[in-house]
Amino acid sequence: MPQRLLFPDARAASDALTFAGRAKALGDGALRLQATGGTLAMTSAPLSPKGLFDTTPTVLGMRILRVDPELVCDIVVEASSLTADAGDPASIALPETGLAPSWAGISPPRSGWSKQPGLAASALAARAQWGIASVAEAMPLNPGEDAVRSIRATVWGAPDDALGGLPLGAAFAAFALGFIVGEETAPVLTSGPWTRVSLTRGHVIVRGPARVGLTEVRTTGGVRP
Numbered sequence: 001m002p003q004r005l006l007f008p009d010a011r012a013a014s015d016a017l018t019f020a021g022r023a024k025a026l027g028d029g030a031l032r033l034q035a036t037g038g039t040l041a042m043t044s045a046p047l048s049p050k051g052l053f054d055t056t057p058t059v060l061g062m063r064i065l066r067v068d069p070e071l072v073c074d075i076v077v078e079a080s081s082l083t084a085d086a087g088d089p090a091s092i093a094l095p096e097t098g099l100a101p102s103w104a105g106i107s108p109p110r111s112g113w114s115k116q117p118g119l120a121a122s123a124l125a126a127r128a129q130w131g132i133a134s135v136a137e138a139m140p141l142n143p144g145e146d147a148v149r150s151i152r153a154t155v156w157g158a159p160d161d162a163l164g165g166l167p168l169g170a171a172f173a174a175f176a177l178g179f180i181v182g183e184e185t186a187p188v189l190t191s192g193p194w195t196r197v198s199l200t201r202g203h204v205i206v207r208g209p210a211r212v213g214l215t216e217v218r219t220t221g222g223v224r225p
Contacts, residue, residue: 003094005033005040006068010089016042017082017092019063019202022177024079026061030101031079033094038069044079046173047156048103056153058103058207059169061177076104108196108205113189116164119197121174121184123162128175131155131168164188166206170197173204 007013023031023044032043047059081095138151156169163170174180179202189196197204 003096004085004088005035005092005094006071007090007092008066012065012067013084013090013092016040016063016065017084019044019177020079020082023061026173026176028101029079030076030099030104031082032074032076032104034074035067035071038066040065040067040071043104044177045101045103046176047152047169048101049153050149054149054153055157056149057157057167057169058106059156059167059173060103060108060205060207061173061179062203062205063177063201064203076101106207108194108207109191111191113191113196116188116190116195118185118187119163121180121182121186121199124171124174124186124197124199125180127160127162127168128171128180131172166195166197170195170204170206174199174202177202177204179204 005013005016007016019042020031023029023042023046026044026046027048028045030044032041034041034043042063042065044061045058046061047056049056049058075094076099077095078099083093085091085093134155135151138155140147143151156172157167159165160168160171174186174197179199181201184200186197186199189198193207195206197206
C-alpha cells in the first residue's frame, strides 16, 4: 500500500493538490514535503540556479497546511506524482521514490528574522505581470535551453525598486503559485541572505543570487623575508 498524507478534511487535501498542480509547471517541478507536529510545509522552487555561473536567485514558494499530527516526514517528490486517494478524499497518495534537487539541500533559518517594510499584494501582481511580458518579449524564435535560462535569470534576478530591492522573481513566484488574492500588505522579514514575504495564502522565500567569479586573494601565512 502506498504511503499517504492524511488531512483533516477533503478541502485541505484538495488545497494541497491545487498547490502541487501549480508547482509542477514551475522550475524543476519538484515539491518538498516536511511534516511534524500536525503541520505540513509544501515547498517548491519556481526559480533556482542551475550550474556554477547561473545567477538566477533561489526563490521558494511555501504553502502551510494542517495534517495528521502523527505524520513526520521530509521528502522531495515530483509535484505531478501526488494523486487523490480514491477511497478517502481527505488523503493523498505519495509516490514510492523521491528526488534530490540541489535547492532542497539549503533551508532558510527558523529564527533570527528581522521585520522590514511590507509589500502590497497589488505591487507584487503588477511587477510579476511586467516581468512575464518582459521575458516573452526578450525570447528569440526557437530559443535553446541556455538562451531561455539566460533571459529568465536576467529578468527575474534583477533587483526591483518597487519590491524594496528584492529580485523580480519574488513577485513571479507569488503570482504563479496563486498566493495573491485580493488586497493585503505582506509582511517582509530578513535573516542573513534570506528574505521572506508572507502572504495569507503562502510564503515566498528568497535567497540572493549565487556569487560568481573569483574571490579576492587573501594572505593566509606569514610573509617570508
